[in-house]
Amino acid sequence: MLRFCLDSVKSQNTSPHEHIIVDNMSTDDTTNVVQGYARSVSYPVHHVREKDNGIYQAMNKGMRRVSGDALHFLNDDDMLCDDKVLQVMGRCLAHYQVDIAFGDVILLSGDPLAHNYRRHRQVNRLTLVERTITQQAVFYQRSVFDLCGLFDAHLHIAADHEWLLRAFLRHDIHAAYIKYPVALFRTGGVSNDMQTREAHRLERERITATYFTKREIRAAKLYRRLFRKIPFGATMLGLFVPLRLHVKNLKVRKKGFSTDPMAWVDL
Numbered sequence: 001m002l003r004f005c006l007d008s009v010k011s012q013n014t015s016p017h018e019h020i021i022v023d024n025m026s027t028d029d030t031t032n033v034v035q036g037y038a039r040s041v042s043y044p045v046h047h048v049r050e051k052d053n054g055i056y057q058a059m060n061k062g063m064r065r066v067s068g069d070a071l072h073f074l075n076d077d078d079m080l081c082d083d084k085v086l087q088v089m090g091r092c093l094a095h096y097q098v099d100i101a102f103g104d105v106i107l108l109s110g111d112p113l114a115h116n117y118r119r120h121r122q123v124n125r126l127t128l129v130e131r132t133i134t135q136q137a138v139f140y141q142r143s144v145f146d147l148c149g150l151f152d153a154h155l156h157i158a159a160d161h162e163w164l165l166r167a168f169l170r171h172d173i174h175a176a177y178i179k180y181p182v183a184l185f186r187t188g189g190v191s192n193d194m195q196t197r198e199a200h201r202l203e204r205e206r207i208t209a210t211y212f213t214k215r216e217i218r219a220a221k222l223y224r225r226l227f228r229k230i231p232f233g234a235t236m237l238g239l240f241v242p243l244r245l246h247v248k249n250l251k252v253r254k255k256g257f258s259t260d261p262m263a264w265v266d267l
């Protein structure tokens with residue numbers, strides 16, 4: 001799957017500034033694949049082979065080595081959706097000067113493959129109680145890590161979710177959601193494996209209790225069961241519980257972006 005991942009980066013109509021590949025001392029053909037890829041592209045490819053203690057430590061290693069202004073994390077069995085992803089997401093970060101930009105993802109599962117489109121259109125304080133923004137959907141400004149810190153490597157499954165809560169709720173970051181598919185990834189990774197779902201649930205519950213009050217957690221359940229099914233339900237509930245985050249809702253146009261006036265109609 002690594003070859004498909006690398007090919008999806010190579011095919012971008014806007015090349016990356018660099019590609020950092022963090023390798024946990026793999027014993028398969030990874031080194032040969034990376035070397036062949038590095039010879040075939042014009043941008044620098046840095047292959048970091050070091051032992052690490054999990055995916056978030058590896059992501060932190062990659063982030064520390066970034067020399068550009070923005071970054072994206074792509075696992076070895078993930079792929080960028082089309083050849084315009086870097087162009088679209090990079091343009092959004094630059095034009096709106098937001099800390100992060102995120103889109104949608106496509107989940108692949110089963111044999112034959114089934115596709116499940118995961119949208120991130122509705123992001124507010126209450127949706128983040130029970131759901132997260134899929135990590136593969138997010139592009140980050142390099143500077144936001146100086147503000148918010150790194151991923152918590154002590155967490156094994158949900159450190160990307162904890163980072164988003166820290167960034168939105170403690171550092172009040174600004175973001176943009178683009179109605180655009182960013183990445184494809186296969187289910188069955190660390191957070192989707194049946195054997196780890198209980199551990200994932202417990203870790204998420206600990207994180208949730210750190211960032212949300214019991215009142216907010218109860219309101220989130222009410223929102224999920226009732227208000228999100230009503231047009232403008234989030235706006236109605238927002239009269240009683242703070243919901244709004246600094247998130248612009250955008251659509252891609254031929255010459256840029258336009259706001260999505262229907263984003264708060266949760267249908």
